Amino acid sequence: MIDAALTIWNAIPELLQIVIKIVAVVVPIMLSVAYLTLAERKVIGYIQVRIGPNRVGPRGLLQPIADGLKLAMKEIIIPTNANRFLFVLGPIFTLAPALVAWAVIPFDEGAAIANIDAGLLYILAMTSVGVYGVIIAGWASNSKYAFLGALRSSAQVISYEIAMGFALVVVLMAAGSLNLQDIVLAQKGELGLLDWFWLPLLPMFVVYFISGVAETNRAPFDVAEGESEIVAGFHVEYSGMTFAIFFLAEYANMILISVLTAIMFMGGWLSPFAGTMFEPVLGWIPGFFWLLAKTALLLFLFLWFRATFPRYRYDQIMRLGWKVFIPVTIVWILVVGCLVLGNVPPWFD
């Protein structure tokens, strides 16, 4: 059975194999994005003692499909004085990097579209390109609210990228590799979840995740959108499908940041019970399930933040990025350097 499937798979031309792999990754991401919007509305609803959407389908389960249909049917309005070409290019530029980065994500040992050596660097490069979509959209709309949103977003992303980059430098020092699969394997050990990098790199874990929230322009860092100050920020002029693409990109980025945090700090597909007394009982669970569970946990944090914290003021965002996160990361580079040199068990022996 498996042999037959393998023969068929190998008979397919290589280019088609790659296309099939890409579809197998992108379609579940798009579905997760759709249901993440529903999950967000439900979770925030329950946090605020409401029920949330429950009209479309059983328990509101068809709500994302109804929303998608509604947005697809709406007219796309392009402002008269807008730059038409860039106006349409903006949403594409936000969504594309969010999807392209998935090429190097390992879902299990050996299960990635491309297992490249400079994977971590590639991820950093691709996520940093995403800000162009926001800037182009803000500028091409020819509207002051959109423009203010674009300016805020570019300043914020630049600031938090530095902290993010430094946090990743610490990860690559600890793992000794830029390859995402090797980073996960470096966290493998006898102690289960205590072997993962979140413990020796705890400040980096926090810095990376919060910078990730800031990079995705999510609450409490959503000044680029800031609906109570600048209406909707960079996407105020967008309607219908063009708006929907911004929405998709935001949620795809959230999932991406969660998966990356799970891979770099929470052992990726490794089981938290490896080496403990539960291993014989839970050893049959496939690694992909653990990655999924960790990602879902981090995504829940995203939603929880949004329901809990008020929006940061602009100068507070800058202060947190430059005066708190960057010094913390620089200190931790030294600490981890010493830990690695000293071969401190159980992580670096």
Add this chain to the structure above:
Amino acid sequence: METLIFYIFSAILIASALAVITVRNPVHAVLFLVLTFFTCAAIWLMMEAEFLAITLVLVYVGAVMVLFLFVVMMLDINISVLREGFVKNAYVGIPVALIVVFELVAVVGSDRFGLDQVPAPLAHAADYSNTKELGRVLYTEYVYAFELAAVVLVVAIIAAIALTMRRRPDSKYQDPSAQVRVRRNDRLRIVKMAAEKKNKASE
């Protein structure tokens, strides 16, 4: 196949580089420069320089050009004014351009570069790590040059900060530690008051 891809990318690279200096709108020029960097990274990737290629995208496209765009978007330029004086400046500009072209040809002309002078690099195996190799060379053979570059950058950072750090009396900066240190008793006084008697007139 590889040659074809190389020529396609080269064509895009040259076209977008030309567009950078010919388009009228400065924002478009910056975006064309982004395209130039991106295609350049793609060509480097074909030459197995994946670390440099991704770093080019990360540093130039992801950070430097975002700041460029940030500044250029806020410019309010009258383009017709910019176009004036083309002939007046041409007397200086054309000789300078010619000198630059001459120097470039002298250094990287076909008698110094090209396949007959420098052989094509050998293709490496799949497990060859460009990043490791680069790091090894950078921290051993070129360590002094590397440290020197780091010192120059630090000096530049300090100079830039020193130039922009000036006292701003109109700045409404709030000291966060002072805000955190505030206690309830500093700001708030709870007063106990006797209940008011019910007023008959208001009934």
